[in-house]
Amino acid sequence: MTTPVQTPDATSALPPTQTDANNQALLQVRGLKKYFPITQGILFQKKVADVKAVDGVSFDVHPGETLGLVGESGCGKSTTGRTILQLYRPTEGQVIFRGKDLAQLKSEDLRKMRSDMQMIFQDPYASLNPRMTVGDIVAEPLEVHNIVKGKEKKERVQELLQIVGLNPYFINRYPHEFSGGQRQRIGIARALAVNPDFIVCDEPISALDVSIQAQIINLLEELQERFGLTYLFIAHDLSVVRHISDRVAVMYLGKIVELTDSKALYENPLHPYTRALLSAVPIPDPLIEEKRERIILVGDVPSPVNPPKGCRFHTRCPLAIPICKEVAPEWRDVGNGHFVECHVV
Amino acid sequence: MSNVLLDVRNLRTEFVTQDGVVHAVNGVTFQVDEGETLGLVGESGSGKSVSMLTVMRLIPMPPGRIPSGEVVFQGQDLLKLSTEEMRQVRGNKVAMVFQDPMTSLNPVLTIGTQITEALELHMGMNKDQARKRAVELLKMVNIPEAERRLDDYPHQFSGGMRQRVMIAMGLSCSPQLLIADEPTTALDVTIQAQITDIVKRLKHELGMAIIWITHDLGVIAGLADRINVMYSGYIVETAHTKELFANPLHPYTVGLLGSIPRLDQGKKEKLTPIEGLPPDLVNLPTGCPFYDRCTFRTQKCLEENPPLMSVGVKHWSACWNYEAVREKRDEILRRTVAPPVAA
Numbered sequence: 033m034t035t036p037v038q039t040p041d042a043t044s045a046l047p048p049t050q051t052d053a054n055n056q057a058l059l060q061v062r063g064l065k066k067y068f069p070i071t072q073g074i075l076f077q078k079k080v081a082d083v084k085a086v087d088g089v090s091f092d093v094h095p096g097e098t099l100g101l102v103g104e105s106g107c108g109k110s111t112t113g114r115t116i117l118q119l120y121r122p123t124e125g126q127v128i129f130r131g132k133d134l135a136q137l138k139s140e141d142l143r144k145m146r147s148d149m150q151m152i153f154q155d156p157y158a159s160l161n162p163r164m165t166v167g168d169i170v171a172e173p174l175e176v177h178n179i180v181k182g183k184e185k186k187e188r189v190q191e192l193l194q195i196v197g198l199n200p201y202f203i204n205r206y207p208h209e210f211s212g213g214q215r216q217r218i219g220i221a222r223a224l225a226v227n228p229d230f231i232v233c234d235e236p237i238s239a240l241d242v243s244i245q246a247q248i249i250n251l252l253e254e255l256q257e258r259f260g261l262t263y264l265f266i267a268h269d270l271s272v273v274r275h276i277s278d279r280v281a282v283m284y285l286g287k288i289v290e291l292t293d294s295k296a297l298y299e300n301p302l303h304p305y306t307r308a309l310l311s312a313v314p315i316p317d318p319l320i321e322e323k324r325e326r327i328i329l330v331g332d333v334p335s336p337v338n339p340p341k342g343c344r345f346h347t348r349c350p351l352a353i354p355i356c357k358e359v360a361p362e363w364r365d366v367g368n369g370h371f372v373e374c375h376v377v
Numbered sequence: 378m379s380n381v382l383l384d385v386r387n388l389r390t391e392f393v394t395q396d397g398v399v400h401a402v403n404g405v406t407f408q409v410d411e412g413e414t415l416g417l418v419g420e421s422g423s424g425k426s427v428s429m430l431t432v433m434r435l436i437p438m439p440p441g442r443i444p445s446g447e448v449v450f451q452g453q454d455l456l457k458l459s460t461e462e463m464r465q466v467r468g469n470k471v472a473m474v475f476q477d478p479m480t481s482l483n484p485v486l487t488i489g490t491q492i493t494e495a496l497e498l499h500m501g502m503n504k505d506q507a508r509k510r511a512v513e514l515l516k517m518v519n520i521p522e523a524e525r526r527l528d529d530y531p532h533q534f535s536g537g538m539r540q541r542v543m544i545a546m547g548l549s550c551s552p553q554l555l556i557a558d559e560p561t562t563a564l565d566v567t568i569q570a571q572i573t574d575i576v577k578r579l580k581h582e583l584g585m586a587i588i589w590i591t592h593d594l595g596v597i598a599g600l601a602d603r604i605n606v607m608y609s610g611y612i613v614e615t616a617h618t619k620e621l622f623a624n625p626l627h628p629y630t631v632g633l634l635g636s637i638p639r640l641d642q643g644k645k646e647k648l649t650p651i652e653g654l655p656p657d658l659v660n661l662p663t664g665c666p667f668y669d670r671c672t673f674r675t676q677k678c679l680e681e682n683p684p685l686m687s688v689g690v691k692h693w694s695a696c697w698n699y700e701a702v703r704e705k706r707d708e709i710l711r712r713t714v715a716p717p718v719a720a
Contacts, residue, residue: 104565104566104567104568105565211654213654241420241421241592242420242592242593242594242633242636242637243420243632243633243636243650243651244650244654245636245637245650246635246636246637246638246648246649246650246651247650247651247652249638249648249650250647250648250650253647268565268566270566270640271595271637271638271639271640272638274638274640274642275638275642275648276638298640308567309566309567310640311570312566312567312569312570313566313595313640314569314573314593314595314596314598314599315595315598315639315640315641316594316595316598316622316634316637316639317598317622317639317641318598318599318618318619318622319619319622319623320598320641321598321599322599324599326570326574328567328570328571328574329567329570329571332535332537332538332568
């Protein structure tokens with residue numbers, strides 16, 4: 033559909049990462065960095081520093097899987113998602129989707145690629161244009177990508193609404209007439225309109241009530257099965273991520289500190305940050321809560337403008353040893369596709 | 378347990394709006410004992426915050442109005458107090474910590490000024506005494522370099538730190554009752570763990586009662602002695618924490634428990650969501666407010682709204698069909714073995 037863009041062989045000359053032996057990743061992210069400049073001055077703005085929102089992350093996403101990306105606010109998980117979709121252009125690094133480096137694509141080629149990759153946003157109140165009807169919102173990607181026109185378009189929109197569990201007669205209504213959960217369904221229908229293979233779900237349920245969250249989680253799982261979708265599921269809620277993901281990556285201050293399949297992550301967490309994060313998640317059972325030992329981290333996440341030298345977590349780490357302050361740990365495989373970045377484990 | 382500290386009876390709160398009267402709280406009755414932690418659980422619009430704002434007399438009137446109810450605190454009906462008398466109670470004997478630490482602190486005053494305000498007002502302290510006490514309070518909530526930080530402004534604190542400042546302010550006059558309105562909802566889990574840890578410790582040290590409002594069943598499981606589950610302005614189930622989790626007897630409570638993924642459960646079969654939406658608070662049904670979304674509903678539910686009925690030891694549920702719920706809930710909750718019912 034587009035002229036192939038010349039990219040140098042993408043995977044060579046890169047630091048070793050968790051590429052599988054059979055290497056059939058749908059998406060390969062390599063050394064991805066996104067810095068936002070901090071400027072000073074009114075007329076002649078000069079850059080004084082960078083917010084290192086994402087500072088060198090590498091991972092693969094396999095077709096049909098759900099990769100969970102968890103971390104606390106400000107760790108760069110949403111920026112990672114947006115940089116992958118080129119909503120922010122990366123400062124450095126590669127995003128290889130089906131063999132093409134998206135970071136090198138020009139705008140027109142990129143626009144065409146967008147029909148394969150979509151996004152579901154966190155806030156269903158802010159991500160739908162209040163002046164457009166639901167029909168127009170869902171039809172917009174169909175028009176932009178010239179997929180269907182006229183009567184067919186209307187049918188397709190109605191079909192999409194039905195797929196996400198909304199009444200197809202709603203097409204002439206406006207977003208404010210819907211509840212949060214219904215709006216999130218509209219956002220999902222819009223993402224599905226172009227038949228994407230890969231969807232970045234950026235905290236799709238955080239803004240919803242508990243009983244509605246389960247409806248949306250189930251819908252996302254159904255759609256994945258039905259259309260063979262691949263998800264990058266970004267969330268701060270580890271219980272939800274455990275439920276929906278095949279593999280999970282844990283982010284801290286712009287870096288992925290641990291990545292493994294979700295069973296291993298929850299049963300055998302290796303990184304001290306992952307352990308603390310897991311122990312902090314409350315479990316809705318008073319009998320279990322009574323017996324649990326919490327690892328309470330001291331202090332707050334340091335600023336991403338000046339991340340700590342050495343291991344970024346050393347300022348809060350209960351296991352830190354002298355080397356952690358000096359040398360950044362390497363990203364290494366400890367077996368069975370379990371990756372961790374820590375000196376101690 | 379011990380003496381009743383707060384006794385709320387048949388409390389109703391309504392708001393007159395253009396679209397009609399919003400029935401936010403529809404006759405809730407409950408008590409809080411001295412030193413007890415009561416959890417108030419429900420989704421947005423269930424009336425949990427509004428009922429507590431009514432207790433604190435913080436509902437703007439109009440558009441709000443309180444057609445009925447008593448809020449007896451230490452033998453005094455707070456709803457009958459004059460504005461001036463209420464001011465003596467609020468922040469002094471009963472204090473409230475709000476959800477959003479970003480917006481509930483005044484951005485143009487140092488946090489020292491904001492903490493000492495209540496101390497000078499209620500405790501009759503002079504500036505130096507108040508400042509000394511403020512430092513103690515900040516130390517109590519684990520804020521490092523407390524003395525220096527008193528002169529900082531709210532924007533110089535992180536979210537978790539601000540929430541601690543809010544708690545310190547709430548505790549400043551050693552209240553007998555602290556109402557915490559979703560105090561950890563805006564925070565990350567590691568910070569949430571820090572805050573709940575502090576609150577548990579302080580509760581133990583100071584012996585105050587706490588009403589903890591939340592939508593997160595996980596947080597409340599580790600904190601509360603007793604839980605009220607609210608839906609559409611009604612309390613639909615109330616029981617001791619262990620009893621409620623082991624033996625939920627209202628379809629809504631069962632639905633809530635079934636719809637949350639748990640960290641200690643793997644990628645299993647599907648969650649059981651509660652289908653549909655909560656009812657419109659302007660046009661509440663005459664029958665049970667949960668009727669539309671309930672899987673246990675019968676004709677009677679449509680006709681008559683169930684009152685809270687005693688269904689166990691200190692356990693009440695507002696459901697006509699609680700026996701059916703008892704039989705079928707383990708299936709909904711994907712439980713293989715029912716946990717032992719706590720005494």
